Amino acid sequence: MKKFGIGIATGLALFALAGCQPQQDHSADAAQSTTQTSTSYTAIVRAGRAAVSSKNYDQALGYFQSALLTKKGDKKATALVKQTQALVEAQNSLSKNNFAVAKSSAASVAKVTDGDSSLNSAADELLTLINKTRTSYDTYSNSLQKAQTAYDQKDYAGAVTLLNQLVNQSDIKDSYYSVIYTGALRLQVSAVQAQRQNDGSTGSSSASSSSSASSSGEYSVDKDDTEVDGQKITAAQIKQARQDLKDQGVDPAPWSDLDIMKAIKVARAAGRTKITPQDAGLK
Numbered sequence: 001m002k003k004f005g006i007g008i009a010t011g012l013a014l015f016a017l018a019g020c021q022p023q024q025d026h027s028a029d030a031a032q033s034t035t036q037t038s039t040s041y042t043a044i045v046r047a048g049r050a051a052v053s054s055k056n057y058d059q060a061l062g063y064f065q066s067a068l069l070t071k072k073g074d075k076k077a078t079a080l081v082k083q084t085q086a087l088v089e090a091q092n093s094l095s096k097n098n099f100a101v102a103k104s105s106a107a108s109v110a111k112v113t114d115g116d117s118s119l120n121s122a123a124d125e126l127l128t129l130i131n132k133t134r135t136s137y138d139t140y141s142n143s144l145q146k147a148q149t150a151y152d153q154k155d156y157a158g159a160v161t162l163l164n165q166l167v168n169q170s171d172i173k174d175s176y177y178s179v180i181y182t183g184a185l186r187l188q189v190s191a192v193q194a195q196r197q198n199d200g201s202t203g204s205s206s207a208s209s210s211s212s213a214s215s216s217g218e219y220s221v222d223k224d225d226t227e228v229d230g231q232k233i234t235a236a237q238i239k240q241a242r243q244d245l246k247d248q249g250v251d252p253a254p255w256s257d258l259d260i261m262k263a264i265k266v267a268r269a270a271g272r273t274k275i276t277p278q279d280a281g282l283k
Contacts, residue, residue: 041070052122057087079114090126099134106130133176140166140180141253147187148256156195163188183254226261228268233261244274
């Protein structure tokens with residue numbers, strides 16, 4: 001009976017020992033898995049920060065999203081994803097000259113809870129670029145409009161001078177100003193050709209010259225182009241028309257005031273108060 005009891009105890013001990021062994025192996029596997037996950041997470045985040053340093057925000061976003069998949073619910077990875085998404089949005093909006101959205105998105109980076117200082121710094125740099133680009137864009141747009149107005153008034157020499165200055169700006173070929181640069185080059189060709197033709201005909205027919213020139217010797221815009229329904233088109237109407245174009249996703253920078261006025265006349269003739277790009281035949 002005693003031996004029988006000892007046998008039972010021994011068997012139970014062996015059973016208990018056998019049952020503990022798999023648990024120890026499982027615990028070791030779990031620890032190893034946790035270590036590997038932590039190492040992978042760290043490496044992914046490091047790669048993401050390197051992409052941020054290179055201003056490759058799309059790639060950085062991909063890394064940080066992978067880090068979040070590696071550690072689901074991780075606060076740091078979640079913050080990194082939110083910050084990088086804002087940077088990507090800012091960068092994309094800047095490329096489309098949507099400066100307001102670009103600025104707002106870049107500013108939101110620093111507002112993310114548990115955010116990373118490296119992404120905050122990247123956002124500050126991007127904000128500086130956005131502000132600089134917007135200032136230059138407005139300046140170049142105004143220069144192109146002035147050149148277009150001079151051309152419309154047949155002041156070809158003045159238009160050429162303005163356009164030469166514009167196309168020689170050090171950063172005018174940047175993608176941010178591509179619409180302005182293309183418009184300036186196109187107008188420059190027309191202005192130079194018109195100036196040559198005008199210079200070649202000067203003095204050959206004084207009667208013809210006097211018939212198209214004002215008393216001051218300068219060419220003027222046809223009065224009919226500046227009026228609609230017998231009323232002079234105002235600066236406020238021109239400004240509103242430019243805004244209407246922006247609302248339709250069209251950059252009005254290459255359009256001179258005369259282009260806008262002609263478009264207003266076409267729209268009114270069609271019974272519309274808002275112009276379209278087609279009204280001036282520019283798109």
